[in-house]
Amino acid sequence: MATPLARFSRRTALLAPVLALGLAATACSAPGADDAPRTGGDATVSTELGSDPITLEMYAETGFPLAKALADEFTKQYPNVKFNIREDQFTVIVENAPRVMASDNSPDIIRLPTMVDLVKDDLLKNLDPYFTAYGWDKFPASQLVQLRVGDGGTTRGTGSLWGMGLGYSVTGVFYNKKLAEQVGMTQPPATIAEFEELLAKAKTAGVQPIMQFNKNTAGINFPHQALQNQFGDPAQVADWIFQKPGATFDTPAALKATQTIQKWAQAGYFPKDANALDYASMVGEFQKNNGLFMFNGDWESANLDKTMPGNVGFFLFPTESAGGKHVAMSAPNTFGIGAKAKNPDAAAYFLNWAHTNATAREIAVKIGGSSPGGPSDLPVPAAAPGTVLAETLKASQQLGEENGAVDFTANATGGIFAAAITPEMQKLIAGQQTPEGYVKAVQAEYAKELSR
Numbered sequence: 001m002a003t004p005l006a007r008f009s010r011r012t013a014l015l016a017p018v019l020a021l022g023l024a025a026t027a028c029s030a031p032g033a034d035d036a037p038r039t040g041g042d043a044t045v046s047t048e049l050g051s052d053p054i055t056l057e058m059y060a061e062t063g064f065p066l067a068k069a070l071a072d073e074f075t076k077q078y079p080n081v082k083f084n085i086r087e088d089q090f091t092v093i094v095e096n097a098p099r100v101m102a103s104d105n106s107p108d109i110i111r112l113p114t115m116v117d118l119v120k121d122d123l124l125k126n127l128d129p130y131f132t133a134y135g136w137d138k139f140p141a142s143q144l145v146q147l148r149v150g151d152g153g154t155t156r157g158t159g160s161l162w163g164m165g166l167g168y169s170v171t172g173v174f175y176n177k178k179l180a181e182q183v184g185m186t187q188p189p190a191t192i193a194e195f196e197e198l199l200a201k202a203k204t205a206g207v208q209p210i211m212q213f214n215k216n217t218a219g220i221n222f223p224h225q226a227l228q229n230q231f232g233d234p235a236q237v238a239d240w241i242f243q244k245p246g247a248t249f250d251t252p253a254a255l256k257a258t259q260t261i262q263k264w265a266q267a268g269y270f271p272k273d274a275n276a277l278d279y280a281s282m283v284g285e286f287q288k289n290n291g292l293f294m295f296n297g298d299w300e301s302a303n304l305d306k307t308m309p310g311n312v313g314f315f316l317f318p319t320e321s322a323g324g325k326h327v328a329m330s331a332p333n334t335f336g337i338g339a340k341a342k343n344p345d346a347a348a349y350f351l352n353w354a355h356t357n358a359t360a361r362e363i364a365v366k367i368g369g370s371s372p373g374g375p376s377d378l379p380v381p382a383a384a385p386g387t388v389l390a391e392t393l394k395a396s397q398q399l400g401e402e403n404g405a406v407d408f409t410a411n412a413t414g415g416i417f418a419a420a421i422t423p424e425m426q427k428l429i430a431g432q433q434t435p436e437g438y439v440k441a442v443q444a445e446y447a448k449e450l451s452r
Contacts, residue, residue, distance in 0.1 A: 054346050055082045059100060059107040062087045063279055064299060066167050066333065066368035067111070070354050073363060081346065091217050091418045098123060098414075106340035108347040115162050115336065116243065117414040120153030125337040127161040130348040136161070138375040139355070143168065146331055146407055156242045164351040165332025167368035170396040170405070171222060171297040172316045172328055174304065174388070179207050179292045180313070188315035192230060195318050199269045202292045210264070211291025213282035214274040217417065218410075218425040220261060222295035222329070225409050226317040227257035229327035234406045241412045243450060249409075249443040258428065258435035265429045275426045298392035299333070301369030305387045314391040316399060326398065330405035332373070365389070371396060413449040420445035 060067040071083040086107070088096065094113040101110065101123040118124045131137065136144070143165070150159035175185070183202045189195040202209040213219035229237060232253025239247040264270060271277055277285075286294045287307045295317075304312045316326040337347045354360045355374035362381045364372035369389055371380055383390040399405055410417035420442045427433035433441070 049078055049081060049346060049349060051080055053080050053082070054343055055084055056109060056343055056347060056350065057105070057107040057341075058083050058085045059093065059097075059110040060085055060087050061093060061111045062089050064333070064368075066299065066364065067335070069363050069367045070166060070350075070360055073359055074350055074353060077357075077359075081350075089216055091422065094414065094418050101338045101340065104340070106338040106342075108337060108341040108343045109335050109350065110338055112163050112334040112336045113417075114411050114414045115147070115149050115334070116153045116156060118153075118336070119149045119162055123339050124162045125339050125341060125344055127164070127337065127348070130352070131161050134348070134352045136352075138377070139373065140376050143332075143373050147334060155244070163332075163334045163336040164355070165373050166335055166351075166354055167299065167333045167364045167370040168330075168373045168396075169297045169299055169333060169368075169370040170316075170328055170330045170392065170399055171226075171295070172314055172392070172395055173226075174286070174294045174296055174300070175313050175315070176286070176289060176292055176308075177311050177313055179289065183207055183292065185292075188313070189318045191318050191322050192227070192320050198292070199264065199267070203268060208271065208291045209269040210271075210293045210295070211282055211286045212270050212274060212295055213277040213279050214270075214426055214429055215276055215278045215281075216422075217279070218422040219277075219279060219282060219295070220270065220274065220425055220429060221408075221410060221417075221421055223264075223317075224257050224261050224425070225329055226295065227260050228253050228409075229329075229406060230317070230320045230324075231256045234327045234404070237409065238406050240446075241407045241409060243412070249446060250439045254439045254442075255435055258438045261425075262428060262435055266431075270429065274429055297329075298369040298389075298396065301387075301389040301392045302367050303369075305384075305389055310386070312388040314388050314395060316395050316404075325402045325404055327404040327406055328395075328399050329408045330396070330399060331407050331411070333368070333370075365393070413446060415449055416442070416446055419449075 058067065058071060068085055071085060075081055075083065090113065093111055097110065097113055097118065098121060100106065101118065112118070115124065144161060145157055147161055147163040147165070148159050149156050149162050179202070183198060183205050185198055189198055199209040210223070212223065232251055236247065236251060236253070240249055282294065283300060283303070285291060301314070316328050319326060335351065337344050341347055354364070355372060356378065361372040361374065361378065364370065365381045365383060369392060371393070380393065383393055410421060424433055424438050424441045428435070428438050
């Protein structure tokens with residue numbers, strides 16, 4: 001579920017507009033990679049892969065077709081390069097990544113759940129030589145900031161580059177236009193209070209207010225963090241994610257967000273079987289017109305345009321007070337190269353191609369539903385007017401203009417999502433955990449992991 005994820009000043013660094021600097025670019029140079037090889041650092045990268053057969057091992061996330069679509073297109077353009085793609089649920093990747101990357105069959109390209117622990121354990125390849133060789137300094141710095149980690153796996157946001165994004169996503173709220181009309185919603189809510197009024201109206205009208213999954217991975221963490229981002233200073237959330245000394249999850253904002261989620265659950269705003277509902281089932285139910293709202297990311301835009309043409313809208317989660325600045329989880333769909341990769345240069349070539357090739361960039365938009373990133377002088381392929389994809393791209397640009405991008409709390413440590421956020425959120429929804437207990441349990445697991 002499921003991106004890049006030194007911010008310029010401490011605050012803007014923590015709330016850097018990851019997507020929109022790329023989205024706002026409108027220069028007229030044609031998309032495509034520079035054909036001249038560059039040399040930098042301790043690596044020389046050629047623009048020619050040669051004719052020798054290569055098989056790139058890729059470990060990707062189930063349910064997100066962008067990586068495979070890009071791999072298929074790459075093989076069309078370079079027939080000597082094949083991909084062997086293994087897919088798993090995000091929580092499985094979180095648990096398996098260290099073991100898989102330490103094995104003799106380490107993947108060349110892997111979806112990264114988090115980077116800090118992998119850097120500490122020398123399981124990721126440092127991409128600084130490729131940064132120099134490919135001229136990635138032409139990318140907006142904010143696009144790559146979440147992918148930097150200090151020496152020895154210290155603080156995120158500074159230091160060397162350890163990953164790249166295959167698509168740079170933004171999250172918000174999808175809504176069913178026909179159901180919205182049925183409950184009297186004429187425009188997206190401007191405040192959280194207005195949003196809650198719509199939830200109550202939907203419930204009264206017999207419409208499922210929110211279609212959200214909570215099995216395997218805590219999908220209800222999406223609305224939880226959306227609330228948390230608004231109830232306090234989002235820089236504090238980002239400090240915690242980036243493991244800044246003294247940062248804590250046990251804050252008034254997190255508690256208020258958890259209390260609100262508990263209230264929504266008790267009011268029946270989430271499905272009764274949310275804890276038994278996985279991501280694919282959630283999307284399937286939403287496509288069956290079962291749910292006014294769905295908290296999700298722009299990666300689902302192209303699919304919804306195909307399955308529910310003209311019936312889906314999208315908005316950034318509203319602010320607490322009218323006229324406030326929007327904040328949203330926004331990150332790259334992060335991939336890295338294993339330290340034991342057998343074909344690291346070919347893997348880096350693929351990652352660069354995904355950002356600079358014209359067809360690859362179109363795939364990132366049309367299938368991934370998000371900005372392709374890359375050099376700021378490459379335009380973002382346009383989405384068809386009236387589509388939800390056009391709305392998500394517009395929302396990501398708005399988020400950048402408001403400087404409101406923040407990483408996912410699920411990315412704070414390697415194990416926080418699987419070990420604390422998911423099980424504690426499931427207990428909260430089932431009435432087996434209190435809001436106070438939830439925030440303390442998440443912080444306790446965070447402290448435990450940082451102490452290792």
